[in-house]
Amino acid sequence: MSLAQTIELAMPRCWRVDTKPHKFCPGCGHGLVLKALGYAIDELGIQDRAVFGCDIGCSLLSWDFFNLDTIQTHHGRTTPVITGIKRANPKLIGIAYMGDGGGYAIGSQHLVNAAARDEKITVILVNNTQYGMTGGQMAPTTLPGQKTETTPYGRDPEKTGFPFQGPEMVAAISRAGAYVARGTVANFRQLQRFLKRALENQMAGNGFSFVEVISACPTNWRTNAEETWNMIEHVLPQYFKVGEIKVPGAPAAQEGEKKDG
Numbered sequence: 001m002s003l004a005q006t007i008e009l010a011m012p013r014c015w016r017v018d019t020k021p022h023k024f025c026p027g028c029g030h031g032l033v034l035k036a037l038g039y040a041i042d043e044l045g046i047q048d049r050a051v052f053g054c055d056i057g058c059s060l061l062s063w064d065f066f067n068l069d070t071i072q073t074h075h076g077r078t079t080p081v082i083t084g085i086k087r088a089n090p091k092l093i094g095i096a097y098m099g100d101g102g103g104y105a106i107g108s109q110h111l112v113n114a115a116a117r118d119e120k121i122t123v124i125l126v127n128n129t130q131y132g133m134t135g136g137q138m139a140p141t142t143l144p145g146q147k148t149e150t151t152p153y154g155r156d157p158e159k160t161g162f163p164f165q166g167p168e169m170v171a172a173i174s175r176a177g178a179y180v181a182r183g184t185v186a187n188f189r190q191l192q193r194f195l196k197r198a199l200e201n202q203m204a205g206n207g208f209s210f211v212e213v214i215s216a217c218p219t220n221w222r223t224n225a226e227e228t229w230n231m232i233e234h235v236l237p238q239y240f241k242v243g244e245i246k247v248p249g250a251p252a253a254q255e256g257e258k259k260d261g
Ligand SMILES: Cc1ncc(C[n+]2csc(CCOP(=O)(O)OP(=O)(O)O)c2C)c(N)n1
Pocket: 056, 057, 058, 059, 075, 098, 099, 100, 101, 102, 103, 106, 126, 128, 130, 131, 132, 133, 134, 139
């Protein structure tokens, strides 16, 4: 078997194998999140009715990854765009993919209102603690003391607040049918499971579904491979608790996730 055939077999079926190579930096977490999403879509067999929306930011580099109907929107506006598509045709599975700058800063009103209105869509938000595409400015998720382009002496929580707890907020303002979780690229199989459950929740018509994913941006963190992995595995989970936060009618599943991490 040729190398190309081997690579093709390892890819989610809903990925475009004829596309050009991806443009993420080496070590970027976006590719892992998208791969987990691709496998979840494959497992559910929803390729023909899934609509993928990506934001401004490094998430937009995914615009030609999938053999799915895809739309790329203005910064932070993917949630209302996917909401509109889902409302126009409720049989579709709407997926809004964005960064923490797009979802928690520039488009935070859209996330809040979609969650409060219980829109039947799935939002996936990649938390890499800063604005990746524009060179690493502070985001709502930046850690206390973390140096960024706009916090050269480290984020001071007295002046700019503490890391934003997105899934916890969505869980608090959403209705009982919402599914809310925080995954990490450090645990790929768990992430795939969370994404699949978020899509299943939408398919069942239960309510809003939201998954934040802890991810890596070694380029702007200025970290080598070891430092990057340490951030993902040990530092970020101190501020962002990984696990399922809200699961409609399934407290047992919630417990199970906590046990196997
Ligand atoms: C309304 C608007 N404001 C600002 C920008 C500039 N801009 C482009 S990408 C970006 C940061 C994206 O950061 P994030 O959403 O966290 O995604 P990441 O690149 O980190 O994955 C910004 C501020 C823009 N394109 N549109």
